[in-house]
């Protein structure tokens with residue numbers, strides 16, 4: 001089969017690999033129909049995630065058709081149309097019992113990280129019963145690819161942890177696919193204002209179209225002043241960090257109002273200063289989270305009922321043969337205006 005392989009820092013190749021086989025009774029093999037590329041795949045290629053070793057097939061998002069199942073798989077059978085969660089979950093370990101699937105002792109985020117992933121014709125899914133979701137007939141596959149990772153990530157780590165409430169003021173720092181998905185899912189709760197901050201005017205225009213009430217281009221380094229001005233000097237109830245660098249987390253520290261929440265989503269590779277000298281008396285909460293994908297079933301319903309349309313995030317489409325071009329397009333978003341790319345296997 002064809003597969004996109006991480007060769008080493010800044011190196012990847014489209015290779016011929018053997019089709020994966022079932023290695024545990026709880027495994028399923030899924031034939032991929034559609035997959036995509038995540039900002040985290042770019043982090044891996046930069047060498048930011050040492051857990052992912054050279055030789056690994058990348059990808060942790062996708063939909064497909066069950067090809068075969070191990071003898072202990074009870075929910076799925078060959079031919080079933082399924083959505084793949086980016087997180088694999090056994091369902092019985094101490095973390096899974098708390099629905100903290102991201103920390104499953106024999107799963108978690110392993111796909112396209114410590115085991116081969118979805119940017120291939122076939123993938124082996126461990127703990128298939130809990131790591132796959134049945135796709136009802138007639139559902140839009142492309143929209144559902146957004147449910148493997150980016151929608152649950154934005155919703156769980158940003159919107160739920162940030163306690164977005166009706167009438168509140170929200171700032172989302174970062175208008176990439178994750179920040180934009182947070183913008184879509186924050187609107188479930190009808191906040192009064194959603195201010196989106198980024199360096200890229202194209203992405204800020206997209207944010208406006210997706211429901212941002214205001215946008216701030218932070219290139220001049222004065223975003224905190226702009227947000228404080230917009231909020232009568234008070235700041236925002238919820239500041240969602242969706243970039244993953246020190247400057248953007250520190251911006252959240254500056255714009256959170258008394259009693260507010262900072263919800264971090266970004267993957268951070270560098271230390272960040274916590275300014276307790278200005279925050280100790282502000283009654284704020286700071287949360288961090290690795291996506292659990294525990295909200296996939298609920299998000300599924302919001303997509304099926306057209307409460308949100310995650311397909312709006314898709315800007316480009318490629319075939320698996322063209323995945324090197326897909327990476328090129330996705331990696332140069334400032335020029336290509338790419339958000340999410342769909343890769344058809």
Ligand SMILES: NC(=O)c1ccc[n+]([C@@H]2O[C@H](COP(=O)([O-])OP(=O)(O)OC[C@H]3O[C@@H](n4cnc5c(N)ncnc54)[C@H](O)[C@@H]3O)[C@@H](O)[C@H]2O)c1
Pocket residue numbers: 038039040043149153157173174175176177178179197198199200203218242243244245247248264265266267268289290291
């Ligand atoms: N916690 C989790 O479970 C989880 C899961 C998936 C992704 N992530 C992380 O979420 C983050 C966002 O993902 P993405 O795919 O949207 O990434 P992305 O790189 O596509 O988007 C980041 C955005 O931040 C903007 N940006 C960069 N520097 C900025 C600055 N100084 N000020 C304002 N904006 C700035 C960029 O222009 C870009 O639009 C990444 O760090 C990713 O690794 C976390």
Ligand SMILES: [Zn+2]
Pocket residue numbers: 038039040041060086149150
């Ligand atoms: Zn991802």
Ligand SMILES: [Zn+2]
Pocket residue numbers: 089090091092093094095096103104105106107
């Ligand atoms: Zn578990």
